[in-house]
Amino acid sequence: MASRVLVLGAVCALLRGAEPSLLDYAMPDAQALLGVRIGRLRQSKVAESLWKQGPGSEPEMSELTRLTGFDPWRDLEEVLIATAGGSKPTALLIARGSFAATDLAAAVRERAKRRENFQGVEIFLSGEPEEPMALAFLSDTVLVAGNAVNVRGAIGRRGRAGLPAGELRRRAEELSGRFDIWGYSIAPVRALAARAPKEKTAGILEGDVVKAIEEAGGGVRLNGGVEMEVKTVSRTEQDASNLANAVRFFTGLLQARDPASASYLRDLRVEGRTMLMSVRIPEAELTRLMGMFRAGRTTPGKPAAPAEGGVTIYSSPSDMGIVKIPAPKPQP
Numbered sequence: 001m002a003s004r005v006l007v008l009g010a011v012c013a014l015l016r017g018a019e020p021s022l023l024d025y026a027m028p029d030a031q032a033l034l035g036v037r038i039g040r041l042r043q044s045k046v047a048e049s050l051w052k053q054g055p056g057s058e059p060e061m062s063e064l065t066r067l068t069g070f071d072p073w074r075d076l077e078e079v080l081i082a083t084a085g086g087s088k089p090t091a092l093l094i095a096r097g098s099f100a101a102t103d104l105a106a107a108v109r110e111r112a113k114r115r116e117n118f119q120g121v122e123i124f125l126s127g128e129p130e131e132p133m134a135l136a137f138l139s140d141t142v143l144v145a146g147n148a149v150n151v152r153g154a155i156g157r158r159g160r161a162g163l164p165a166g167e168l169r170r171r172a173e174e175l176s177g178r179f180d181i182w183g184y185s186i187a188p189v190r191a192l193a194a195r196a197p198k199e200k201t202a203g204i205l206e207g208d209v210v211k212a213i214e215e216a217g218g219g220v221r222l223n224g225g226v227e228m229e230v231k232t233v234s235r236t237e238q239d240a241s242n243l244a245n246a247v248r249f250f251t252g253l254l255q256a257r258d259p260a261s262a263s264y265l266r267d268l269r270v271e272g273r274t275m276l277m278s279v280r281i282p283e284a285e286l287t288r289l290m291g292m293f294r295a296g297r298t299t300p301g302k303p304a305a306p307a308e309g310g311v312t313i314y315s316s317p318s319d320m321g322i323v324k325i326p327a328p329k330p331q332p
Helices: 002-017 045-053 059-068 104-111 148-156 167-178 189-195 237-257 259-263 283-296
Strands: 030-036 076-084 091-097 114-118 121-126 133-137 142-147 181-185 213-223 225-234 265-271 274-281 311-314 322-325
Touching: 030 167, 045 283, 059 104, 091 148, 104 121, 121 148, 133 148, 142 148, 167 181, 167 213, 189 213, 225 237, 225 283, 237 259, 237 265, 237 274, 259 283, 274 283
Parallel strands: none
Antiparallel strands: 030 076, 030 181, 076 091, 091 142, 114 121, 121 133, 133 142, 181 213, 213 225, 225 274, 265 274, 311 322
16 A cells, blocks of 8 residues: 555656646647757767867857856757748747756846737847847746747747647657657658758759658667668659669768768668668767868868869759769878
8 A cells, every 4th residue: 555655646746747848839830840859968978079069169159158157068958949831931949958047047138129028928039120039938947939929829838738739749759759859840842942042952952852752850869879760751652762762872972982881871761652761870980980070170260172072963853953972081
C-alpha cells in the first residue's frame, strides 16, 4: 500500500510540474517547424565545440552575456521556429530557458521602442511602426518573438493547444523525441521556390525534381559523431525515384573528391512516393572534417582567394537545377 502511495505521489508531482509543449504556442496554420533541443546538445562535446567555434565566438554573443548575464548555450533548453504559409510567410520563435535568473528581460524593456499590454502580458516592440517586431515573456521560462500578430496569437493560446493534431504535429512530436535538431515542412517546395530569392538558393530550388517534393523533414543527432535522417514525399513515385538518383549522383561527386565520404551514406531507398536517407559520420571523421574547416578559414581582414577546381553543375530542368560544389580546401 505504501509503495502505491509513493508512486501516486510521484505521478502527481510530475503532472504539476509538467510544462506545455512549445508546439502549443505555434500558430494553428503553421506549415513548417524547426526545433533545437539545446539541453541535449550540451551533453555533446562535438556540439559544444561547434558552438564555441560558431555562434559562441561572435562578439555580439559575448556582449549579450556581459550586459545581461544571459548565455544561450547555458540558459536555453529548447527553441522552436514555426512558419506559416501565404504570399508573405511569417515566423514565430518560441524558446524555453532560464530567463528569470538573468537581466535579459530588463535589457529588452530598456531597449524597446514601444510597449503594449495584451491579456496581462507586456509586449516589447521594435523596428518600423508598420511592421514591428515583438517579444514577450510568457513566463519565467518561455519567451516568444516574431511579428506582433503572431506574438499576440501565442499569448492568446496559453493554456490551450495551438498547432492542431495532424501530420505536421505528429511528425514534430516524433522527430523532437529522437533528434537534437529537427525540422519538418508540409509546404510544397514549389511554393517555397516561388518566394525564395534565387541568389540565396543558388538555383537549387528550380529543378523539377526538387520542386516536386510535397513534404520534407528529418533530424540530426550529435552522439559522438553525427547521425542524420531525411524523409521526402514527392508528387509521384517517379519523382521520388528521380530524386534518389540525383542524390546518388551528387554523392558520387563528393566521394570522388573525398573518398572517405563513401562510408557516410548508410541508407538511401524509395518506398512509393517517399525517399528515405540516413547519414552517419563517425566522431573521428567529424574531427578530421572540422580540422579541414578550421584550416580553410581565411585570416580576418583578408579576402579569400577564389578556389580553383570547383564544380558548377547546370542540369536540365528535370533534375536538380544549379548546384555548386566548391573545391576542397588544401590541408596544411
